[in-house]
Amino acid sequence: MLKKIPIDKEKTDFRLLMDMSRIYYSARMMDKYKSLAAIIEQKSLKKIEENARDFNNPYYNPYNFLLEIYENLGEYDKGLGIVQKLKVFFPNDPTLEQYVQRFDSLKGGSVKVK
Numbered sequence: 001m002l003k004k005i006p007i008d009k010e011k012t013d014f015r016l017l018m019d020m021s022r023i024y025y026s027a028r029m030m031d032k033y034k035s036l037a038a039i040i041e042q043k044s045l046k047k048i049e050e051n052a053r054d055f056n057n058p059y060y061n062p063y064n065f066l067l068e069i070y071e072n073l074g075e076y077d078k079g080l081g082i083v084q085k086l087k088v089f090f091p092n093d094p095t096l097e098q099y100v101q102r103f104d105s106l107k108g109g110s111v112k113v114k
Helices: 014-026 030-050 062-073 076-089 094-107
Strands: none
Touching: 014 030, 014 062, 030 062, 062 076, 062 094, 076 094
């Protein structure tokens, strides 16, 4: 894809990179997926640092990107860290508890996130 559409990964908006990474993930091109996921992770964490309340867009927000990436890569502890950050803003959101249960199940352990 990058041969057909050459882009500067560092300068490209992280939302476009996320769309591209989803294509790689669906095609099971994991090396390319991981490469983009690392860049998206950095950009998403920076966005959260700049504005912790950047979750207005339900599809294109850094929290959702990180949760998706961490689940796809099996980095469940990192995903739980993101859930913990979101629970500060949404302490009674059942969706966050579903993430905890899913990550706990995938991890094969017993996780408690307050």
